[in-house]
Amino acid sequence: MLAAILSLGAIGLLAALALGVAAKKFAVEVDPRELAILELLPGANCGACGYPGCAGYAKMVANGDKIAATCRPGGAAVMTKIANIMGFAPISVDPKVAVVMCQGDNSKASDKYKYLGLADCQAAQKIADGPKQCPGGCMGLGPCERTCPFGAIEMTADNLAVISRKKCTGCGKCVAACPRDVIKMTPLDATVHVLCNSHDKGALVRKYCEIGCIACQICKKQAPDAYEIENFLATVVYEHYDQAAAAVEKCPTKCIRDFMISYPEGSSFAEVTVPLRRKDEAA
Amino acid sequence: MAELLLILVSAIFVNNFVLARFLGICPFLGVSKKVETALGMGMAVTFVMTVATVVTWFIQYFILIPFGIEYLQTIAFILVIASLVQLVEMVIQKTSPVLYQSLGIFLPLITTNCAVLGLAVLNIQKDYSFLEGVVFALGAALGFTLAMILFAGLRERVDLCPVPKSFRGTAIALITAGLLSLAFMGFAGLVKG
Amino acid sequence: MAMGRLKTFPGGLHPADNKQWTAAKPIEDCPLPEALVIPLSQHIGAPAELCVAVGDLVKKGQMLGQAKGFVSVPVHASTSGEIVAIEPRLHPSGRLLPSVVIKPDGDDVWLENLPAADPHALSAEQIKDRLRDAGIVGLGGATFPAHVKLSPPEEKPIDCLIINGVECEPYLTADHRLMLEDPEKVLQGVDILRQVLHVNHVYIGIEANKPDAIQLMTEKCAGTDVQVVPLEVKYPQGAEKQLILAITGREVPSGCLPMEVGVVVQNVGTAAAVADAIVNGYPLIERICTVTGSGVSEPKNLRIRIGTPLQHLVDYCGGLSGDPAKLIMGGPMMGMTQLSLEVPATRGTSGLLIFRDGDIDLHEEGPCIRCARCVRACPANLLPTTIAAYSRLDMFEEAEQHHAMDCIECGCCSYSCPSLIPLVQTLRHAKGAILEKRRKM
Numbered sequence: 019m020l021a022a023i024l025s026l027g028a029i030g031l032l033a034a035l036a037l038g039v040a041a042k043k044f045a046v047e048v049d050p051r052e053l054a055i056l057e058l059l060p061g062a063n064c065g066a067c068g069y070p071g072c073a074g075y076a077k078m079v080a081n082g083d084k085i086a087a088t089c090r091p092g093g094a095a096v097m098t099k100i101a102n103i104m105g106f107a108p109i110s111v112d113p114k115v116a117v118v119m120c121q122g123d124n125s126k127a128s129d130k131y132k133y134l135g136l137a138d139c140q141a142a143q144k145i146a147d148g149p150k151q152c153p154g155g156c157m158g159l160g161p162c163e164r165t166c167p168f169g170a171i172e173m174t175a176d177n178l179a180v181i182s183r184k185k186c187t188g189c190g191k192c193v194a195a196c197p198r199d200v201i202k203m204t205p206l207d208a209t210v211h212v213l214c215n216s217h218d219k220g221a222l223v224r225k226y227c228e229i230g231c232i233a234c235q236i237c238k239k240q241a242p243d244a245y246e247i248e249n250f251l252a253t254v255v256y257e258h259y260d261q262a263a264a265a266v267e268k269c270p271t272k273c274i275r276d277f278m279i280s281y282p283e284g285s286s287f288a289e290v291t292v293p294l295r296r297k298d299e300a301a
Numbered sequence: 302m303a304e305l306l307l308i309l310v311s312a313i314f315v316n317n318f319v320l321a322r323f324l325g326i327c328p329f330l331g332v333s334k335k336v337e338t339a340l341g342m343g344m345a346v347t348f349v350m351t352v353a354t355v356v357t358w359f360i361q362y363f364i365l366i367p368f369g370i371e372y373l374q375t376i377a378f379i380l381v382i383a384s385l386v387q388l389v390e391m392v393i394q395k396t397s398p399v400l401y402q403s404l405g406i407f408l409p410l411i412t413t414n415c416a417v418l419g420l421a422v423l424n425i426q427k428d429y430s431f432l433e434g435v436v437f438a439l440g441a442a443l444g445f446t447l448a449m450i451l452f453a454g455l456r457e458r459v460d461l462c463p464v465p466k467s468f469r470g471t472a473i474a475l476i477t478a479g480l481l482s483l484a485f486m487g488f489a490g491l492v493k494g
Numbered sequence: 495m496a497m498g499r500l501k502t503f504p505g506g507l508h509p510a511d512n513k514q515w516t517a518a519k520p521i522e523d524c525p526l527p528e529a530l531v532i533p534l535s536q537h538i539g540a541p542a543e544l545c546v547a548v549g550d551l552v553k554k555g556q557m558l559g560q561a562k563g564f565v566s567v568p569v570h571a572s573t574s575g576e577i578v579a580i581e582p583r584l585h586p587s588g589r590l591l592p593s594v595v596i597k598p599d600g601d602d603v604w605l606e607n608l609p610a611a612d613p614h615a616l617s618a619e620q621i622k623d624r625l626r627d628a629g630i631v632g633l634g635g636a637t638f639p640a641h642v643k644l645s646p647p648e649e650k651p652i653d654c655l656i657i658n659g660v661e662c663e664p665y666l667t668a669d670h671r672l673m674l675e676d677p678e679k680v681l682q683g684v685d686i687l688r689q690v691l692h693v694n695h696v697y698i699g700i701e702a703n704k705p706d707a708i709q710l711m712t713e714k715c716a717g718t719d720v721q722v723v724p725l726e727v728k729y730p731q732g733a734e735k736q737l738i739l740a741i742t743g744r745e746v747p748s749g750c751l752p753m754e755v756g757v758v759v760q761n762v763g764t765a766a767a768v769a770d771a772i773v774n775g776y777p778l779i780e781r782i783c784t785v786t787g788s789g790v791s792e793p794k795n796l797r798i799r800i801g802t803p804l805q806h807l808v809d810y811c812g813g814l815s816g817d818p819a820k821l822i823m824g825g826p827m828m829g830m831t832q833l834s835l836e837v838p839a840t841r842g843t844s845g846l847l848i849f850r851d852g853d854i855d856l857h858e859e860g861p862c863i864r865c866a867r868c869v870r871a872c873p874a875n876l877l878p879t880t881i882a883a884y885s886r887l888d889m890f891e892e893a894e895q896h897h898a899m900d901c902i903e904c905g906c907c908s909y910s911c912p913s914l915i916p917l918v919q920t921l922r923h924a925k926g927a928i929l930e931k932r933r934k935m
Contacts, residue, residue, distance in 0.1 A: 021368035146588020461883035
């Protein structure tokens, strides 16, 4: 009995001594705030902040005397907590979501040639500017879907990219992946968008797409502050997003969509009747 | 000499700790995504296994048996292994922060790694002398490292393939591990025991 | 012909030759079309800078656009006439690019005071300047400005000139007919090139499927130290690096150019154009082009003026035969698919191939079965299947480590793949991404 206690105790003591010495010799300075910040971050390593992963962002915040970039996927909730830890004034974050400004899938828009090749829009764009006749439309080959770290993008059966407003965190990786700049970052509150990216004249657009903007100006007449027409394409003026809904019904080609009512045809994202906000955002 | 060589070959190939004895599957699956991390983990395990064998051998034959307290074997061994792993963790954190980050949670998990404890216990069970024990430990560690590196290489290749959705991730990894294990069965019978 | 084994390189393929359609047909002059569309960008390097205006009356050989920078050449009028428009027009690249549209006046009058000269009276610098002014670019299809290729930096001494008479692409016979019909001009050009480079060793590589050309060129070179080298028939024997390896045994190192091993390669067509430019002062306004394929009624070898719309070439060849399903400018392995016959022929148009529906394979791609046919076929000793796998996963660093940048885009891998995987496109995608990253850094 005694032998057992003594021997085990001795081994334990020796080990403790050795570890104690080692702890001093191999000590590494770690800022506890950096660890605390790292805990709060979403951990997706999306790189939207411009730093190498969430660890890089945490390091920057802990080392610096001001926060040089905001964490978009984290959003206002995380930024507030981070500011608290560092003792800074609260930082405001405008929640943004990415929207694919096109509804011209295979059933609605025509192609200029049959494309047999790598299923990547950047590769297809290099071949005579892409198989779609519309120079600005979504080609639906999916680099945006593959690059989204949050799985917020889906490709419909007719080759159109659609982004879920619930899952999108506004990190912006899809915008960089799209060779035609069809995906645009928009304020989360704005639910009405003109889903067209073609600056061709109306008559030409009509030839290659059923659901493109023909710049007929009807939307601008319905809601003069909410729309502007530039280079044969209408866009929503997001400062006045709340007035844009009035023109949705009147659009002759139905290229204006209110995401509060539904997503584009073929999308699996559910129809909703309440504002599409993320749960952690304060109203 | 020939005996020692046989022990070495047996521990590395014939009775590979991961692929034949199925010990240490946790870090085997967890750290084998890239060959560099697998190598780093293998080296850490080699160090822990070898030193643990030496220390536990002394404890068994100079403390536990003389005082008749063999029943404390498990707890004493775990104590030693845990301390060693702590030491290794501290050293790695200081010398190679990158490796420390990439090994993550699996570094302290060497403590509860059945391969290390299994090695210590097997050593005693087989009645190996000190030298035989050390060679056995080296062989086991090398075998472990070999299995991890091979598997990491395989996983890197599998990642390039269009794996069906239901098989992605752990499923295909386990199937691959099973196939690798089957391959190592080719060594069976080379060395007795 | 040649005793023993012919020289060659490792890897490569043996696609069906298909040269019998036009190999025996002498070159015919294609008449001028109603309008010539001459793009300002027909070569590697900066497009030419416009120096004429709508309404101008130009003579044959007059400069329409000046060279911009060192790696660039001017663009010339292919006949005399009036400039009726300067606007973006459909270009072989599939885009609309600035082009000069000329309506021929029917007189076909050369510009006066063309800089004809005796090559031996000129210095190497003077010759290179005249080649640039004449718009001479590589006529093998790459359209790299010749004067740049002939100006290697001093650290890279050149001791060997190789003339490329291989024409390894199936269907094309333009270079073959040129060697048969005008060997003297080719050799005159070779002499001039040799003068510029001050080399001792000159070789002319010709594939063994052109025995008549080999015999004729050998005869014409008798007594000189220009050596005609018959080569094994294999694609892509005509690719620079493979040609150098086969003839001299030197291997161009990874990531380097032929000048690294002291060699300059020029096409036979380029040599002939060089002769015309220096001796007669003619700028590059015409070239030889093979119009062939199952979709053309009468395949022919034509001497065409730069800027002739492809439709006009087809019309002169008896028109279309059946419904065309695929148009290729160049050869079937490395040529560029065209969207329309309205595209003009440019300095790089070595051939026009038209195929019908039954001739092309429209199957969707399948999965990679690890057969390694692409690895065996690759003349650059790469692993196309691995690089393609990395490229699809956007792992471009790993693709670069596997030497994606050494890919010559010859098409051997795509051709040999039983699953019809678009390997060249996938590799090109990786190369594009790697270059993009290098540019950013």
